[in-house]
Amino acid sequence: MNETAPIRRTSALPESGDLHSDGVGATASDATAADGAYNFAFLDEQTKRMIRRALLKAVAIPGYQVPFASREMPMPYGWGTGGVQVTAAIIGPEDILKVIDQGADDTTNAVSIRQFFVRTTGVETTTETGDATIIQTRHRVPEQPLQEDQILVYQVPIPEPLRFLEPRETETRTMHALRDYGLMHVKLYEDIAKHGHIATTYAYPVLVNGHYVMDPSPTPKFDNPKMHEMAALQLFGAGREKRIYAIPPHTKVKSLDFEDHPFEVQRWSSCCALCGATDSFLDEIVTDDRGGRMFVCSDTHYCETRRAAGHVGLAAAQGAEP
Amino acid sequence: MYVAVKGGEKAIAGAHALLAKARRGDRALPELSLEQIAEQLGLAVDRVMTEGSLYDRRAAALAIKQARGDLIEAIFLLRAYRTTRPRFGNSLPLDTAEMRTERRISATFKDLPGGQVLGPTFDYTHRLLDFGLAEAEPAQGADSPALPVEGSESQDGPEAMPRVVDLLDHDGLIEREAPADEESVGDLTREPLAFPAERDLRLQNLARGDEGFLLGLAYSTQRGYGRTHPFAGEIRFGTVSVELVPEELGFAIEIGEIAVTECQMVNQFKGSAKEPPQFTRGYGLTFGHCERKAMAMALVDRSLRCRELGEPVEAPCQDEEFVLSHSDNVQATGFVEHLKLPHYVDFQSELELVRKMRASHERNRADSSD
Numbered sequence: 001m002n003e004t005a006p007i008r009r010t011s012a013l014p015e016s017g018d019l020h021s022d023g024v025g026a027t028a029s030d031a032t033a034a035d036g037a038y039n040f041a042f043l044d045e046q047t048k049r050m051i052r053r054a055l056l057k058a059v060a061i062p063g064y065q066v067p068f069a070s071r072e073m074p075m076p077y078g079w080g081t082g083g084v085q086v087t088a089a090i091i092g093p094e095d096i097l098k099v100i101d102q103g104a105d106d107t108t109n110a111v112s113i114r115q116f117f118v119r120t121t122g123v124e125t126t127t128e129t130g131d132a133t134i135i136q137t138r139h140r141v142p143e144q145p146l147q148e149d150q151i152l153v154y155q156v157p158i159p160e161p162l163r164f165l166e167p168r169e170t171e172t173r174t175m176h177a178l179r180d181y182g183l184m185h186v187k188l189y190e191d192i193a194k195h196g197h198i199a200t201t202y203a204y205p206v207l208v209n210g211h212y213v214m215d216p217s218p219t220p221k222f223d224n225p226k227m228h229e230m231a232a233l234q235l236f237g238a239g240r241e242k243r244i245y246a247i248p249p250h251t252k253v254k255s256l257d258f259e260d261h262p263f264e265v266q267r268w269s270s271c272c273a274l275c276g277a278t279d280s281f282l283d284e285i286v287t288d289d290r291g292g293r294m295f296v297c298s299d300t301h302y303c304e305t306r307r308a309a310g311h312v313g314l315a316a317a318q319g320a321e322p
Numbered sequence: 323m324y325v326a327v328k329g330g331e332k333a334i335a336g337a338h339a340l341l342a343k344a345r346r347g348d349r350a351l352p353e354l355s356l357e358q359i360a361e362q363l364g365l366a367v368d369r370v371m372t373e374g375s376l377y378d379r380r381a382a383a384l385a386i387k388q389a390r391g392d393l394i395e396a397i398f399l400l401r402a403y404r405t406t407r408p409r410f411g412n413s414l415p416l417d418t419a420e421m422r423t424e425r426r427i428s429a430t431f432k433d434l435p436g437g438q439v440l441g442p443t444f445d446y447t448h449r450l451l452d453f454g455l456a457e458a459e460p461a462q463g464a465d466s467p468a469l470p471v472e473g474s475e476s477q478d479g480p481e482a483m484p485r486v487v488d489l490l491d492h493d494g495l496i497e498r499e500a501p502a503d504e505e506s507v508g509d510l511t512r513e514p515l516a517f518p519a520e521r522d523l524r525l526q527n528l529a530r531g532d533e534g535f536l537l538g539l540a541y542s543t544q545r546g547y548g549r550t551h552p553f554a555g556e557i558r559f560g561t562v563s564v565e566l567v568p569e570e571l572g573f574a575i576e577i578g579e580i581a582v583t584e585c586q587m588v589n590q591f592k593g594s595a596k597e598p599p600q601f602t603r604g605y606g607l608t609f610g611h612c613e614r615k616a617m618a619m620a621l622v623d624r625s626l627r628c629r630e631l632g633e634p635v636e637a638p639c640q641d642e643e644f645v646l647s648h649s650d651n652v653q654a655t656g657f658v659e660h661l662k663l664p665h666y667v668d669f670q671s672e673l674e675l676v677r678k679m680r681a682s683h684e685r686n687r688a689d690s691s692d
Contacts, residue, residue: 077656201671
């Protein structure tokens with residue numbers, strides 16, 4: 001986490017944002033990149049320090065939800081304010097940022113968050129998974145394995161894995177403290193009794209470092225094994241719920257299961273129609289109103305890289321390029 | 323073919339352009355000025371300042387203009403702006419007994435020191451659409467005579483207007499409001515809210531909370547879901563001065579005046595093992611003139627004091643976690659509306675699961691019919 005330590009740019013105080021001066025403030029229209037109206041990465045340095053403290057605590061207690069004084073951000077709650085604050089607290093001018101949503105760099109919200117950081121920091125951005133020093137993500141872990149000099153920042157809507165079993169924060173905090181996860185195991189057992197398998201496909205709960213049960217954010221369970229012993233630092237930010245948690249590099253992350261019903265990930269009967277990948281998470285694309293379907297990689301960078309390397313899927317072979 | 327997620331950047335730019343166009347509307351009509359919004363849509367400005375928790379009429383008017391009159395969007399804009407403002411320090415507690423009141427009513431006493439002052443209120447208007455207002459009146463210069471207003475305070479000079487609860491307090495009929503240690507007043511925008519929450523943070527949360535949400539909750543207490551037997555002890559609206567003690571001076575200076583609405587509810591309390599029967603309080607305070615909000619806030623505040631007063635927690639309005647976690651409309655609208663964001667991968671996972679379950683359902687049915 002060498003990016004976080006020094007504050008490399010000090011505050012350019014938002015003097016020009018003063019509404020009572022003639023300019024009526026810095027509105028969305030005057031897009032001066034890394035604009036002087038706001039501090040580097042939007043947040044003031046005090047706030048960044050507060051978030052970094054929470055991050056350090058989170059790294060020290062893997063999987064533990066650290067309360068933090070989440071700020072009101074200029075994008076809506078539930079749209080990545082937690083991830084944005086974490087990224088804002090760790091980003092430096094030399095960082096290279098990648099932002100994905102559903103695995104793709106060009107989904108609208110990923111574009112919007114990337115533009116926010118371009119505007120407030122002026123940092124370089126990339127779609128190359130391997131080139132990024134910070135990757136902010138919603139709902140996916142990139143297919144390409146991450147390295148030790150990378151940080152993966154997750155946007156988290158509901159950080160509490162026990163929330164839908166027990167709505168009260170006072171209760172769930174006690175349950176975590178006592179490692180009282182009986183309720184969760186009963187839920188998974190009931191799934192098996194009812195359906196013959198565990199009927200949770202995303203936000204599948206994991207046990208981190210043998211202690212805390214953690215919500216991996218609504219990533220598909222397909223991505224859970226990637227979190228285990230990952231070389232990169234994984235940071236989770238939940239803005240509306242005001243929680244930060246983390247998985248340090250090379251930490252054990254175990255998806256909850258039973259000996260006779262071991263955890264398993266989704267499998268597809270088809271491969272990616274564009275690049276032919278058989279090992280990636282596939283999105284289903286409806287191609288017509290007569291039941292036509294095709295499956296393509298959700299991770300757009302992974303798919304593009306494979307195609308550039310000459311891999312060809314069925315649809316691409318038939319000339320149905322995107 | 324596969325185009326769904328491509329071109330996000332262009333699409334966003336296009337959407338912004340359309341939004342700007344829709345906001346402006348018909349260009350043959352003059353554009354709204356911030357002054358017009360602040361002067362003529364003053365109650366909207368008051369609400370946005372209250373729930374945006376920033377006292378700045380001009381910024382609130384700008385937010386309303388930018389949000390095309392969507393007040394929750396305007397509150398959101400003001401909150402995001404507020405985040406970036408530096409903090410100079412804490413003001414001294416407002417002294418609302420010293421308020422220059424424009425309105426002051428009590429439902430508990432027919433007459434009282436300072437009298438009942440109706441002020442600018444919708445209360446006794448007949449809600450008949452006034453078609454006369456449809457025609458714009460010609461603008462008047464500053465020198466033209468103002469509308470004659472009778473009975474305003476200017477005629478006999480301001481009379482002292484003690485707060486109704488202080489009158490009751492004098493007789494020992496209402497609970498004492500122990501002033502909390504001033505240093506320890508919390509701020510939920512700087513520290514995350516933890517449960518159980520104390521009254522300072524509850525009040526801050528309610529003051530920022532959505533008017534409609536609090537109104538519904540307050541209404542529910544009147545219909546039997548956690549009844550509190552309330553009386554509107556006093557509602558007052560006017561301006562109070564804000565004082566600050568700068569560290570380098572060591573004494574208080576006035577830094578400005580703000581308009582506030584204060585509501586003190588007086589509630590029946592049968593007494594407990596420790597406390598004699600007496601009246602209890604619910605408190606509401608807003609920026610500007612937000613009377614409905616202040617009253618709803620006072621009712622909800624009283625309901626949330628059930629733990630402290632030893633009352634059973636039975637109704638939604640008494641449930642601190644339920645109320646405080648869901649009162650903020652910026653949080654609520656963000657999370658509800660985030661369902662607009664793509665959920666392709668989660669839905670894909672669910673699709674796969676439903677197909678698997680349907681397949682096993684079919685198999686079971688085939689097996690049992692054999």
